Amino acid sequence: MTAGPSARPVIKTYTGPAGGWGSAKSVSEIIVRERVPASGSALMRKQNKPDGYMCVSCAWAKPAKPHPLEFCENGAKATAWEITRRRTGPDFFAKHTLRELEDWRDHDLEEQGRLLEPMRWNAETDRYEPVTWEAAFAEIGRELQSLAPDQVDFYTSGRASLETSYMYQLFARLYGNNNLPDSSNMCHESTSAGLPESIGATVGTAVLSDFQNTDCIFYIAQNVGTSSPRLLHDLQDAADRGVPIVTFNLLRERGLERFKNPQAPSEMLSPSDTQISSDYFQVRNGGDTAALFGVCKALIEADDLLKASGESLVAGKDGQPDDPSEAGTVAFAASIAAADKKHVLDHDFIATHTAGFEEFANAARRRRWEELERISGLTREQMVKAASIYASADAVLIAFGMGLTQHVMGVENVQMVANLALLRGNIGKPGANICAVRGHSNVQGQRTVGITEKPGLVPLDKLAELYAFEPPREMGRSTVDTCEAILSGKARAFVGLGGNFLRAIPETQAVEKAWRKLRLTVQIATKLNRSHVLHGEVAYLLPCLGRIEIDNQASGPQAVSIESSVAQFHGSRGHAKPAGPNLRSEPAIIAGIAKATLQRGNVPWDAWVADYGKVRDAIEATYPETFRDFNARLFQPGGITRPVPARERKWVTPNGKANFITPERLFPDFDLKPGVEAVLNLATLRSNDQFNTTIYGYTDRFRGVDGTRKVVFMNVVDIARFGLAGGRSVDLVTAIADGTERKVEGFRIVPYAIPEGCCAAYFPETNPLFPLSHHDAKAKTPSYKLLPVIIRASNAQPVD
Secondary structure: OOOOOOOOOEEOOOOOOEEHHHHHHHHHHHHHHOOOHHHHHHHHOOEOOOOOEOOOOEOOOOOOOOOOOOOOHHHHHHHHHHHOOOEEOHHHHHHOOHHHHOOOOHHHHHOOOEEOOOEEEEOOOOEEEEOOHHHHHHHHHHHHHOOOHHHEEEEEOOOOOHHHHHHHHHHHHHHOOOOOOEHHHHOOHHHHHHHHHHHOOOOOOOOOOHHHHOOEEEEEOOOHHHHOOOHHHHHHHHHHOOOOEEEEEOOOOHHHOEEEOOOOHHHHOOOOOEEOOOEEEEOOOOOHHHHHHHHHHHHHHHHHHHHOOOOOOOOOOOOOOOOHHHHHHHHHHHHHHHOOOOOOOOHHHHHHHEEOHHHHHHHHHHOOHHHHHHHHOOOHHHHHHHHHHHHOOOOEEEEEOHHHHOOOOHHHHHHHHHHHHHHOOOOOEOOEOEEEOOOEOOHHHHHHOOOOOOHHHOOHHHHHHHHOOOOOOOOOOOHHHHHHHHHHOOOOEEEEEOOOHHHHOOOHHHHHHHHOOOOEEEEEEOEOOHHHHOOOOEEEEEEEOOOOEOOEEOOEEOEEEEEOOOOEEEEEEOOEOOOOOOOEOHHHHHHHHHHHHOOOOOOOHHHHHHOHHHHHHHHHHHOOOOOOOOOOOOOOOOOEEOOOHHHHOOOOOOOOOEEOOOOOOOOOOOOEOOOOOOOEEEEEEOOOOEEOOEEOOOEEHHHOEEOOOOEEEEOHHHHHHOOOOOOOEEEEEEOEOOOOOOEEEEEEEEEOOOOOOEEEEEOOOOHHHOOOOOEOOOOOOEOOOOEEEEEEEOOOOOOO
16 A cells, blocks of 8 residues: 555556455555554454444444454544544644645645644734634634624534534524535435435435345445445355345446455455456446436336237247347346246336336337437346346345436436336335445434435424524525535635535635635544645634544543444444543534524533433434434444334325336536537546545555556547557546636546546546536536546646
8 A cells, every 4th residue: 555646656457356465455554554553453343343433434334243353444444544643733733834735635634643732823824823722612603603694604524423413403503504514415415315206215225134135236336345345245245145236337346346355264365256246237427327227128118028918928930039129128028927927017016106107117118229328338238137137036125326426417316226126116125125325424324413404304393492492494505505605705604524625525726716715714623634724714723532532521431323324323432542632522612612602592512512412312302203212222233223214115205105207318418618529428436545535545456556646547449539548648628618627637547447438537636627516406416427528638747
């Protein structure tokens, strides 16, 4: 694992599996680099364990019966990154101006280590300087009091606990707004906007046991080996049972191909690996709706053939179909008939539980295979094969990730997943559900306890009753809305609860320029990042405890809770010694700012900080059905399963049905710059050495990249078509015509197995290419997986 960039990066095909000795070596390297070889190894034995701490990386669930070591490579990196012995104290800031730090790499800023003291920016010295907590709270309170409520935004990244998030949303609403942008706006908001219309749920319906009970998995647009490696255990178990795993993804990702469990000595010593995907279909980015429509079309047409009265499934004396183009569909229908099944579709389920089927089915029948093939990048035979596997299984689990949601058509993509599930009743029965694989460790749970700009998702009347105030009822600002407000000058203050906002958003350069005009920036963080070194006129950096650390308050050591991707609440208790004596917990910091700012509401801030169990009581009082007996069940093995009505086939929709929703288009229309014909569709990626905006190092082992992040993955046909060559330096230019020139320079071409017409590069290095307006219309999720770009030979040398 290369910690920093290299003047001579190496691009070499990696032949190993996900996991295996490569994973073991990577974990060993980072715990040594962060100077925690003994303490880190001991601590990780408590990761995702009963009475242990929940991983601060991904949101995958904690099983009731954990493995001896219940952590993955990226989880180990996240732990080592947080408990590092490196420190960023007042002496560091005394040596460096913030203007100097603006030129540092993201990795280098965070690698300085844990923040230790509350700091205030001094305009005369351009340095962060120590300040007492009381002075910081007092001035932040005065600044917030001087502003109108709608001038302030309260941002959350996805790692803050349920207790912290509940307190934070209450503070914002007591302050007077619903401006609660969060990281979910940038990743799975398409799920939260799309599924309610389809099945009446804002989250997936799957539970962990579905992976044990399923007899087929459709895995769509999620890189498990990098983004949620612990899920590989569940996929491996399914593959070992002979469960077909059908993958749809832009790239051939190693974690979806082969896996060797690094915690199984017999596997580590064996030359063989577990094959994860039984079938792997590479879909062009932006082709997801077309691919899923093709699968649905094959199912519907096969069902039509099967139930056609008085007609033979195979026509002609020689046993061949009269129309050769129908061979796949006819064979599919014949196989269903041979299996003694009367229907391909679940007509009883469709009639009892759904609406909109006939409109959707007719739309599928009308779609031409040539159009579906051109847009998806798949052949008709591939889509029919996927449909045949799907129809042969009684319980299909459909999992998907941000490769489906971060699109201009993100909501349509998610609703096509629901359409596919509804065709055969694959919702609400053991082994058959929808699994939205979320990113950060509590990004889903934050929404559950009120972190949302949408007032309709929050029990405002209950908050009014509990805390004696009238909550704001106006729509708040999402992440895109907040960026627009910063650009226009409408926003004057930004309070950030974790994360690296400026690196995560689109339209990077313009927002960074406007960011400097904010009156107030307050950042609650464990480590330094770019969103801290760029700042407003008044700027505070407030260091907090991490989830892994022991959190002692007046009533003793505290526990917190998070929600996993499968809607299960888990308790988490820190076990590491805090990085410094002057750190405060996130609940304590929020309470301190709230007390200094608010002049209304009846909230026991001090009592909550003294005992987080009282915050959980308040959460239960606000959401009694969701959090029944919350404190009593906090450390229940396997977690507390959140009630999701659709999981029980109860559809909380206006018509009381699950709805087939027919997409109006298969691919978005882009207004390209005049004269532009040759474009590639760019998708952004995370490397194996990265989690969201945190860069652990400069190695992407699975893709064979070491020592650099400034690469663009291209198909060899496209490389030749543009008259370029592997290793050549190129610039990427946004092809959308909106009057703004957006360009990133000096990216090295890497020939790769990616569909023609597509290219891929790392997030956040390519974020400056994305217009703020380039997002899903309903969800406002930035379309980080689809942007038309121009590739030009560059005079700039690739320099990270």
